[in-house]
Amino acid sequence: MFDDKKYEIWGEKTGFALGFFIFTTILYLVLILLKRMPLTWNYLHIIIITATITLIGYIMGRLLK
Numbered sequence: 001m002f003d004d005k006k007y008e009i010w011g012e013k014t015g016f017a018l019g020f021f022i023f024t025t026i027l028y029l030v031l032i033l034l035k036r037m038p039l040t041w042n043y044l045h046i047i048i049i050t051a052t053i054t055l056i057g058y059i060m061g062r063l064l065k
Contacts, residue, residue, distance in 0.1 A: 024050045 028046045031037040037046075 020050065020054065 024043075024047055027050065028037075028043055031046070
């Protein structure tokens with residue numbers, strides 16, 4: 001009756017996004033607490049760095065497939 005594949009894909013993407021923001025937030029807090037981040041940086045800089053690393057990993061995974 002219901003298309004389970006649709007909900008499975010939606011749940012996978014939602015879980016990835018939630019995990020991405022949780023990881024980025026924890027990384028940001030650790031960098032602030034250890035004073036390893038330049039004073040001029042903010043949360044957006046950490047999101048860009050994390051997204052770049054994720055994108056590189058995704059591209060490498062697709063190339064090696």
